[in-house]
Amino acid sequence: MRNESNPKVCVMGMGYIGLPTAAVIAKAGCAVHGVDVNEEVVKTIGEGRIHIEEVDLDGLVQGVVSRGLLKTSTSAAAADVFVIAVPTPFDEEKRPDIAYVLDATRAIAPVLQAGNVIILESTSPVGTTEKMRDVLAEMRPDLAMPGLSNKTPDISIAYCPERVLPGRILVELIDNDRSIGGITPRCARKALSFYKLFVRGQCITTDARSAEMTKLVENAYRDVNIAFANELSMVADTMDLNVWEIIRLANRHPRVNILQPGPGVGGHCIAVDPWFIVHGAPDETPLIRTARNVNDGKVGHVIRRAQQMIDTNKNSKIACLGLAFKANIDDFRESPALKVADELAAKYGDRISIVEPYTDSLPDSLAKHGAQLADIDDAIDNCDVFIVLVDHDIFKAIPADERVGKTVYDTRGIWE
The missing domain is CATH 3.40.50.720 (NAD(P)-binding Rossmann-like Domain)
Incomplete structure (x- = not known):
């Protein structure tokens, strides 16, 4: 990462997580380029307005847009750090669909440069971060990718999911602990340096697959406990x-x-x-x-x-x-x-x-x-x-x- 103290950041996805994340990063003083496939969303944010309901988000977005710290587009731009925060739905047979993640990965591939850090925040099945890496390796053979080369990689890739509650997103993006999983320990450290710019919670590094599973386990734990309450209510x-x-x-x-x-x-x-x-x-x-x-x-x-x-x-x-x-x-x-x-x-x-x-x-x-x-x-x-x-x-x-x-x-x- 060329500028670790004030990096340029490209956030892919301006939805319920991507927009608040972009706004919080911009508030920390980073120039943020927000990307979304929906032209109306891009226009709305570019005018300093929001398209989702979240406590205090309207004022924050208006402020960072007016200061020129958050700009939006339908296409990716060169940056130091790329954050991917796009949907990961499932299909009719409950199988995970990571197409949006891989599409976002392909969208940033042409503008990548040596020293860049790529972080996936979307909740994803185990192994998704490595699949992103493989897509990038195929599209950019000129860049050494972590885990695929014996030499020092040109790109750092990590996984770091959010842990936020709607209605408290802006507070919890900053205050909650983070699990940061790198494809390699070096990748995790690079991502850690970025999150320390705006996260007050504890940032704990691990490997990418463990971080992916941790996010899934957190929500499955809650689902199992809610199921007990719901079953009890039916009884x-x-x-x-x-x-x-x-x-x-x-x-x-x-x-x-x-x-x-x-x-x-x-x-x-x-x-x-x-x-x-x-x-x-x-x-x-x-x-x-x-x-x-x-x-x-x-x-x-x-x-x-x-x-x-x-x-x-x-x-x-x-x-x-x-x-x-x-x-x-x-x-x-x-x-x-x-x-x-x-x-x-x-x-x-x-x-x-x-x-x-x-x-x-x-x-x-x-x-x-x-x-x-x-x-x-x-x-x-x-x-x-x-x-x-x-x-x-x-x-x-x-x-x-x-x-x-x-x-x-x-x-x-x-x-x-």
């Missing part, structure tokens, strides 16, 4: 028990800490990453696979119970509270709330009102069935049945006396 429904009371009492045990159930599990991390482990070792992962199936199955359980409740309230107006995958954000990726609302709208049409304070319009799948977007006060005035799907703060603020006479199915436990 409680069958036995006509209050799962929230049971969890409160059980958690008084000094060595028990049961998580809170919900309508399923969403987001691009917990709902996706465990499948990457299952794909890599299908015969050794019955627990992780079962947890995924339990959490996906909770959506169907919620839909069935909601339909039973609605069908016993003939001609009632129904309010579905929330579409996001978690509270106080606008991210609908893999959202169980959205899946439930879609099914209910398909069956009950214009009887369904959707209350989602973090959107100005409904997804097409809901609108085509006649569902209406409503604010919370209109829903309280006009709806008889409430299906609580997301624990947004505004929903928690509804007092009991405003819910008198309403039939409620609370999948989040906010009104218990």
